[in-house]
Amino acid sequence: MLPNTPRRAVYAGSFDPPTLGHLWMIRQAQSMFDELIVAIGINPDKRSTYTVAERQDMLCAITDNFPNVKIEVFENRFLVHYAREVQAGFIVRGIRSASDYEYERSMRHINSDLAPEISTVFLMPPREIAEVSSTMVKGLVGPEGWTETVKRYVPPAVYQKMIAEHHNNA
Secondary structure (H helix, E strand, C coil), rough: CCCCCCEEEEEEEEECCCCHHHHHHHHHHHCCEEEEEEEEEECCCCCCCCCCCHHHHHHHHHHHCCCCCCEEEECCCCHHHHHHHHHCEEEECCCHHHHHHHHHHHHHHHHHHHHHCEEEEEECCCHHCCCHHHHHHHHHHCCCHHHHHHHHCHHHHHHHHHHHHHHHHH
């Protein structure tokens, strides 16, 4: 890396919806780098609950107090190639469990084969949010009392969106 080049990182995911775990990762990563790109990865084989625009809006709302964070979208390319395109020297990944570790370790080696100049940084969220995932949060929606339960796992702006979405679909 050149001496005056900003330290730029990419943190990618589906963020469907963004959780407190995602926010923790963003908060940590933005403090470590000059610039953090939060990249919504589009997987055509995966059916999303929220549109890309809705996920962008939610991510913008929960990161508006981080001036060095940008929200972007990428699709149909490897994350490491996207990182190279945006001139990021780092990819940030979260590890919540042993299975995450095994998967992320393998991906880190593949990414290193494809772009050895890009480093992977692993962050481990605290225990109280380590089990939180978008899939888990979506699975909680619906049964009686779900609103109070879900509120514990997502940022307020995301919670409001989920409540509005549920009422619109009810």
